[in-house]
Every structure is written in structure tokens, then in C-alpha cells.
Amino acid sequence: MRRTGIGRKLALAAQVAVLMLGESHAARALEKVRILIPVRAIDEAFSPFVVAKEKGYFEAEGYDVSLLAVGGSNEAALQVSAGNAEVGAASPGEAIIGIQSGQLKIRYYYDMYYANIWSVAVLPESPIKSLTDLKDKKLGVQSMGSAGTTFAKAFVKEAGLDPAKDISFLPIGVGAQAVTSVRQKLVDGVIFWDAALAKLAFSGLKLRAVPAPERLRTLPDVGLLTRTDMIEKNPKMLVGIARALAKGYDFSMANPEAAVLITWKSFPESRSKNPNAAEAIAEGIAVNQGRLAIWNSDKIGPKHGLFVEADWQNLLQFLKDQGAMPDTPPLDKVFTNQFIDQINTYDRAGIIADAKKEDMAKLR
Structure with a gap:
């Protein structure tokens, strides 16, 4: 059956609509x-x-x-x-x-x-001056799944300590929970990344970094x-x-x-x-x-x-x-x-x- 002019226009419009819908869906x-x-x-x-x-x-x-x-x-x-x-x-x-x-x-x-973004940090008045001073101490970490635990173990081993016996970890999260844990001395220090330490400082908790060997600080x-x-x-x-x-x-x-x-x-x-x-x-x-x-x-x-x-x-x-x-x-x-x-x-x-x-x- 032959289409009228109007029919052809309607059919074309329908085809255009389908194409536009398809393009919109693809987008x-x-x-x-x-x-x-x-x-x-x-x-x-x-x-x-x-x-x-x-x-x-x-x-x-x-x-x-x-x-x-x-x-x-x-x-x-x-x-x-x-x-x-x-x-x-x-x-x-x-x-x-x-x-x-x-x-x-x-x-x-x-x-x-x-x-490397990780460092051990302690309160300014802490007796911990070097990594060797971490013997029998407890470090706060964001979570036990944090890579900070890996680097902390490496830091203390580099200092001649046994990471399996001489140090322990406590998950303290970040933010207010971490601040409270440090101020109440539930932990002796923290192993946190740079941005976390900066945020703690902005919240009023200023910590002192414990020096780590340069070869550890520059690891990718x-x-x-x-x-x-x-x-x-x-x-x-x-x-x-x-x-x-x-x-x-x-x-x-x-x-x-x-x-x-x-x-x-x-x-x-x-x-x-x-x-x-x-x-x-x-x-x-x-x-x-x-x-x-x-x-x-x-x-x-x-x-x-x-x-x-x-x-x-x-x-x-x-x-x-x-x-x-x-x-x-x-x-x-x-x-x-x-x-x-x-x-x-x-x-x-x-x-x-x-x-x-x-x-x-x-x-x-």
C-alpha cells in the first residue's frame, strides 16, 4: 500500500524518534x-x-x-x-x-x-625518641587491615626489635576516636599516613614524628x-x-x-x-x-x-x-x-x- 505524504512523514518521525532513543540509551x-x-x-x-x-x-x-x-x-x-x-x-x-x-x-x-607516606608519631613529651624506644609499646592504627601495620613492623625490625614480640597494635580509627586514644594514652603512639597526621594537628593534637631510616621513607x-x-x-x-x-x-x-x-x-x-x-x-x-x-x-x-x-x-x-x-x-x-x-x-x-x-x- 502506497503511503501518503503525511504517512511518510509520520514514519520518518517515528524512525528518528527510535534512533534518538537508541542514542540516548547508548549515552x-x-x-x-x-x-x-x-x-x-x-x-x-x-x-x-x-x-x-x-x-x-x-x-x-x-x-x-x-x-x-x-x-x-x-x-x-x-x-x-x-x-x-x-x-x-x-x-x-x-x-x-x-x-x-x-x-x-x-x-x-x-x-x-x-x-612512603607512613610514620610513627608520638606526643611531644613522650619518652620515645627513636624506633628502638618502641620496645613493649602499643601503636594505634586506623585498622588492622591498614598498611601502616606492615610499615610499623618494618620500622621496628630495622631498629633491631622483633615485630612479633616487641610491639603491639590497637585499631583506633581516625578523627575523634584517634585523638581520644592518644590523649588518654591508650596507645603510646600512632603509625599513620601524612594526611591523617595533618588532620590530627588541625584538630589540636600535635604529634612528633619518630625518625625513620631514609631508605624506608623513600620506598614507593x-x-x-x-x-x-x-x-x-x-x-x-x-x-x-x-x-x-x-x-x-x-x-x-x-x-x-x-x-x-x-x-x-x-x-x-x-x-x-x-x-x-x-x-x-x-x-x-x-x-x-x-x-x-x-x-x-x-x-x-x-x-x-x-x-x-x-x-x-x-x-x-x-x-x-x-x-x-x-x-x-x-x-x-x-x-x-x-x-x-x-x-x-x-x-x-x-x-x-x-x-x-x-x-x-x-x-x-
């Missing part, structure tokens, strides 16, 4: 990705992740990302290995031990921290890891997630105030409790930039996320020397640099320019 069909962040509460120290989500960098790569806080690096590595998340940010101590033993089917694919730390089978099954996702994160880092470095405000907006509990707005922002920026300072290194040039083989070999040897594992696994079992060139393929200058033009009034 919404983002692949869901879970990223584990190794802290109980996401804060300014992790602004690259939050910025990447809120500025649409993950979405532009085709991913609907959930940022999930967990109880430390060890938990992040375990959960990713178990398939309960696609990507995790984790300190490499326990993760490498699990890789070497074959218990964890994971591999790092994007490096983040080019220095947190990076992105995934299941080993994911490297073959979904390399596009891994590249997209890391590329968006790299953009979040560039944005944060170009406009730290905006990065802090974006983080506070997404995670209100991370906002400074200081009633003075200017001081609160200054505190947030101090935490943010203090952490992001170790997201880069002169050793990697312009390539974000590049693993420095010599540094990671030193880390593996360190873990072996500490008795954490019987032998060092091959580097290619621990990390891969295969995606780094693809990850760094984006308009970095454009991201930086956009960050500097951010409408700050809308964020405050």
Missing part, C-alpha cells in the same frame, strides 16, 4: 566500575579521584565510577583479588606478599606515590591495582580509569582550592571543622598538596603513573630482607608499564587551563 549505558580507596573516609588527599568523578573525566571515558572507602590497603587488595571491585588503590606491602605467595591474583598498573607506596585477568579482559577500562585519574591530578595541581572544595562537596564529612573559612581552606590545601607532592617524581619525566623499576626492586628486596617473604617475585608479576603511554594520551594543557578557569563562586 546512558556507562560501564560500572568500583574503585576502592584505602581509607575509612575519603578526603582532600584523594582529590584526583573525586575531581575525576565530579568533573566528568570518568564518564568521558565511558565509565560510571563508584568510589568506595575501605579499611586500608590490605583490604583493598584482598577485595580486588576476590573480584569485589575492578580497581583498587593500595600500598604495596601486603599486596606484594600476596602476589609472591600466589594468594592474590592482582597486579599494579599505574603508580601514584613515589615515596600506593598505586592502582587490578586482577591479573582484567589486564587481558578489559585493558580499555584500565586505561580509561587511570587516564581520568591523571586528569584529576593535573586539575588538583593547577587549582588546589577548587580540588579541595569539590572534595568537600562530594564528601561533606571531610570538610575542615575550623569555623574560619579562610583557615579551613588553607588546612584543606595543606593536606591536599602535601599528599600530591609525592604523586610525582623527577625520575618519571612527563609520564604520570610510570613505575620506576629500580625503586620497586628495592622495595621487593626490602620486604625479603624483613622476612616478609622468602624470595622476591619477578617485577613483571608485580606491575606493568604497558598502559602508561596510552594513559598519558590526553590534552594535559587543556585540563590545566580549565582548572584555572573554574568558577570558584559556585563551589563555595
